[in-house]
Amino acid sequence: MLGEPFTLSTWAFMLLKKIVVPEKKVYLWSHGWYGRENFTKKWIKRAFFGLADGNFLYGNYARKVAIEQGNNPDKLWVIHNSLNYSKHIELRRLIKPSAIYKEYFGDDNPVLIFIGRLTKIKKLNQIFEAVAFLKKQGSNYNVVLVGDGEERSMLEIEAIKLKIPVWFYGSCYDEIKNAELIYNADLCVSPGNVGLTAIHAMTFGTPVITHSNFSNQMPEFEAIIPNKTGNFFTENSIENLVESISKWFSDKNYSRERIRQYCYKEIDNFWTPKYQLDIIKKHLS
Structure with a gap:
């Protein structure tokens, strides 16, 4: 799923998944972290991305920032981006x-x-x-x-x-x-x-x-x-x-x-x- 922390339907989906079908896995793909998050956004993102079983990120910088903010490095993977190669x-x-x-x-x-x-x-x-x-x-x-x-x-x-x-x-x-x-x-x-x-x-x-x-x-x-x-x-x-x-x-x-x-x-x-x-x-x- 797209990793947009301010999309309420994604929160609902991940929470229901944990209750109804906990054996299923959810992965998010997004920019993730920018390094300019304030205190509130840091905690919102930590909770949101923590609900996923794994997070695909566009860059190493985002992963570094996420780890510095206390997120689990084992659930953060850099996938980069591409065009019509x-x-x-x-x-x-x-x-x-x-x-x-x-x-x-x-x-x-x-x-x-x-x-x-x-x-x-x-x-x-x-x-x-x-x-x-x-x-x-x-x-x-x-x-x-x-x-x-x-x-x-x-x-x-x-x-x-x-x-x-x-x-x-x-x-x-x-x-x-x-x-x-x-x-x-x-x-x-x-x-x-x-x-x-x-x-x-x-x-x-x-x-x-x-x-x-x-x-x-x-x-x-x-x-x-x-x-x-x-x-x-x-x-x-x-x-x-x-x-x-x-x-x-x-x-x-x-x-x-x-x-x-x-x-x-x-x-x-x-x-x-x-x-x-x-x-x-x-x-x-």
Whole structure:
């Protein structure tokens, strides 16, 4: 069942199960813990998840927080998350470098991409501010936003105001095109919580930068291995975001192909339906 502690029907189901059919088992699958729970929420969650026979969690961070809050580690299992891996792998085998960005922007400047809904919680204006700051320092970057949302109009105005090159690609549900856009970008930047954007980007070999306040993150941040599959910056610090982007490209030993392989390895090993199925079989057998 979905592990939503504020869904009363789930409480009722688990309590009735213990009374009527105690031999049956109930397993919950959820984010679980974020690390920002107040005293009341800690105890509600402890009672709720304690009723289950086991809990599948999206990340190791949630498990760590749960254990610190007194929950039974033997009932907490990390299952991660995944996208349409089999389809993505087919596309990955077919992808080749293209001139899509050179043709659009007319230069060879590094490309920063974000793919997902253009919402306030993603704090995409921070990308613009960072790129404008870098431009003043003499470093030029192109920005590509793949997606749509309520923040688009505001972001379009901001891009004009800051005089930075931004391609508002819009919504795209064609995974062949998404694969090309991601593969040919240099770095995915998600200043707010990153979520499945990280998995999507790394599946096609593009590293990810997002913020380091894990209590305000989604579990997919755990796919980021510093200096290999991406990096972190201090939440809401434009200065540190600028530093993180600049540092990523200034490494003398930087190899786009090596980074691509790091991303592939992380996804292939831990963020697939097969990995999830293996975890389920291990604990439900």
